Amino acid sequence: MGSTKKRRPTKHRGNAAGMVETRGRTGARNAPQSSNGASGPRVPQPASWKRAFLKALLPVVILLPVLYFTNTTASLAQILGLVAFAYLIYIPLSYYSDRWVYNRYLKRGA
Numbered sequence: 001m002g003s004t005k006k007r008r009p010t011k012h013r014g015n016a017a018g019m020v021e022t023r024g025r026t027g028a029r030n031a032p033q034s035s036n037g038a039s040g041p042r043v044p045q046p047a048s049w050k051r052a053f054l055k056a057l058l059p060v061v062i063l064l065p066v067l068y069f070t071n072t073t074a075s076l077a078q079i080l081g082l083v084a085f086a087y088l089i090y091i092p093l094s095y096y097s098d099r100w101v102y103n104r105y106l107k108r109g110a
Helices: 049-070 076-107
Strands: 012-014 020-022
Touching: 049 076
Parallel strands: none
Antiparallel strands: 012 020
């Protein structure tokens, strides 16, 4: 007679697409994880001009090669002038959008 202490093998069930699925754990062994991540919800920082200057660099770095490789008639000086103008536009846009997000966060009763 066989030993009764041996665990039964789990079944592999195939679905209609032919994928083999195994039964997973249905109960949580540890504490349940939150959907906000390990450190909790993300808290926006107050707006600062330094962060606005840094955030405005990303679209400018993307814009420079795009304009350089797609525009064959403009000179490099014209492209750099346009990129500098775009940078000057992106700086206050970034600052005021950060400020709007932070004020909205404060109004919700953080």
